Amino acid sequence: MRIATWNINGLRARLEFILLWLAEREPDVVGFQELKVADELFPHAEFEALGYHALTHGQKSWNGVAILSRAPLELVEAGLPGQSGFGSRLLRARVGEGAGAIDFTTLYCPNGKDTDHDDYQRKLDWFDALRDWAATFVRPDRPIVLGGDFNIVPSPLDSWNEERLRGSIFHTEAERERMQALIDLGLFDLFRVAHPETRAFSWWDYRGGAFHRKQGLRIDFLLGTRAIVDRLRTIEIDREFRKKKDGLTASDHAPVIATLDD
């Protein structure tokens, strides 16, 4: 079973690019973030043509998340309780069938903009709510995945320039404490399980040639319980799809894709 997360930065602008990726990588389950489209405009038929069912939790202009699955999927919940004012950022489904089924959540965590912006404290509050919510169901023996754009750089190894950026947005102690609090519920950063020492990024600014200068951050994660770690075979950040394809513009995020034993 191949599972993935990807902040696509605009579904309508990215559709053709996404379809290329699906055909090439053939994931079974994908969580998308930053759809920037209302649910009624979601192109279900385009995905169904490739064999994917979709659940969406979108809104006009900004935010928005969706889950694609080849196997039937069942909505569990949409939206983080108490945090609907921050937009459509969370969607949880049961995906797959039988013993191999997993509890899969896609997350688009708030950016926070800057440490002196009001959104920064709201971001920290959102993460507190996320931890409280996750604590209600995360258990080591359950196959649970939380995947998404967390907008936090958890450790110096995950930043292209920790020395310069420490204390700035994505790199603060308060954000890192929130990330750790989530992990402490019994979740593992699957990329780090497989690649404990590798410097790898999942996001590069469109500006300034950041991708080619290797100036990126690792802010997109697949988190899984012990039951998922036990099934983990591979996990990679799909840098190839941060590059233009057939003249089509990529998202500023690369997909993260993992293979699990069925």
Added chain:
DNA sequence: ATGTCCACTAGGAGTGGA
């Protein structure tokens, strides 16, 4: 300091967000 991209409004570029 900031070289890009996306969506919105409006009916052609500017603005806000990331």
